[in-house]
Amino acid sequence: MKKTIALVMSSALVLSMLSACGSKNEQTASESGKKVKIEFFHYKPEAKKTFDKLIEKFEKENPNIDVVNVNPPEAETVLKTRAAKRDVPDVVGIGADTTFAELSKAGVFEDLTNASELDNIQPAYIKMLRDVTGLDKVYAIPYAANADGVIYNKAIFKELGLTVPKTWDEFIAVAEKVKAAGKTPFYFTFKDAWTTLPVYNALAANTQGETFFQDLNKGNTSFKEGYKEATEKFVKLLEYGHKDNFGKGYADGNVAFAKGESAMYLQGIWAIPEIKKANPNIELGVFPYPVTNNPEQTKLVSGVDLLLAISKTSKHPKEAKKFVDFLLDEENAKTYITEQNAFSAIKGLTQDDPTLDGLKESFAKGALVDFPDHYIPASINLANLLQQLTHDKDVDKFLKTMDSEWKKVQGRK
Incomplete structure (x- = not known):
């Protein structure tokens, strides 16, 4: 099944390359005053309300971009099915696990290895992305970590x-x-x-x-x-x-x-x-x-509980990147980790809940290890x-x- 998905998705990338010229106008549609809709697909039902709040803020700042908050049951299974159908959401938020590894190897996500956003991410979490995929390239931005x-x-x-x-x-x-x-x-x-x-x-x-x-x-x-x-x-x-x-x-x-x-x-x-x-x-x-x-x-x-990836076949990659950068903004990332009781993958952004004081020494020392089930x-x-x-x-x-x-x-x- 994995080989089938990979082959189908590889074919999808070929098709997307052939049609790239025809989609250039769409990619900058919001900048020209046209209304653009992008899809944010994630697997965090407990965070849906937090994302609703953040999306509302983003849309006020970017009135020409609508973000659809999609969070179906069995989200990872749905995502793999959609990938096989060449229907990958613009922005994807999942964990750094075997699903992410499969989709990365199949070329579903944009290569972000040289993205400037990674400069502000803790290296340990970037390494976890490489470890779980077995690839040198990086296909997402680590966003939040759990423990x-x-x-x-x-x-x-x-x-x-x-x-x-x-x-x-x-x-x-x-x-x-x-x-x-x-x-x-x-x-x-x-x-x-x-x-x-x-x-x-x-x-x-x-x-x-x-x-x-x-x-x-x-x-x-x-x-x-x-x-x-x-x-x-x-x-x-x-x-x-x-x-x-x-x-x-x-x-x-x-x-x-x-x-x-x-x-x-x-x-x-x-x-x-x-x-x-x-x-x-x-x-x-x-x-x-x-x-x-x-x-x-x-x-x-403590592994990467939530990463942000951009679809290789998005019709609106600039708008998708703009939304990702918005989520990475310190104030917005702070909102997420506060409401979701998570730790941030962003350098210098701390979790201030005193309930979690007993874990802070581990983070300070770097005494961290990834979730083993991410590799199973x-x-x-x-x-x-x-x-x-x-x-x-x-x-x-x-x-x-x-x-x-x-x-x-x-x-x-």
Whole structure:
């Protein structure tokens, strides 16, 4: 299927080159006073209102440009289908994952390697784009970063005399103390399979080694070798959930945690706005997952959660670039990270929410590592496999399945 998409999209680029001369007038239409419509397609339903606000501001400043805010369910699947039909939106906002890698390799996006906008982006996030695509060229501008962190209820920690753990052993000891006090250490929401990913990403990223996926692609390692520790630790954490780990979903967990039904929540920082909606007065903190017993080796999982790419076949590339530059403006980027509780990929633009103070040292030191699942094709469906693991707790079966599925993907390339 990937080869088919790539071939179709390559054909689309040939067609677009042949028709380029006929589209020059359209590209500068807004400058000549004509009304131009561009499409901003993204995969962030929780950010739709924020983008609505920013788009309204952009359109007031640029009355000849209409921006359509498009955010369909299963956005990445929709995007790949549209790309195969040579119907790529003008501006695309997705994560730096395998979908972005596939589309970049197929030539769907403008080459931004030499774009001046990259000069103001933190190099670590530009490197992540190159790492996930395996390409030297850069086909998007990193915009915002998220982070996996253990969210904790400060009131419960104070009540039980707990301190933030720095090592794996301390982490388990804290969970044991919470459990011994008759409270729930972690609130799991495994009804939604994807909620297995935040904690597993943190465990894997801190134990797999720096070259795991390069070695895996060369056939020099396996999930059985590189992911055993992470998987065993994942199963260990399951001992500290509540009575209905499989009957509750993400929305349930946000509300339950907001009500004080657990001391910790193994999620990402994107959950914090939803928790505060349910309880504006809750006092929260966040700390990096302490995966090993060496705090100096702890890295915060923080990848490019949102990038901005411009379609190679856009009829209005100047207007598309103008919108991207608008979003990159410091004031507008600040609006996004404030409302979405995210970190900016832009140099010098900080996240000021005190709730996230526990993560700032990791950013300051550059102790960051990308989300491992960004390198695992969607066809493997890691979330569903992890969801099954929460039921049967069979580490060997899970690892064997991962290796088997990976070989299938490699065989289709």
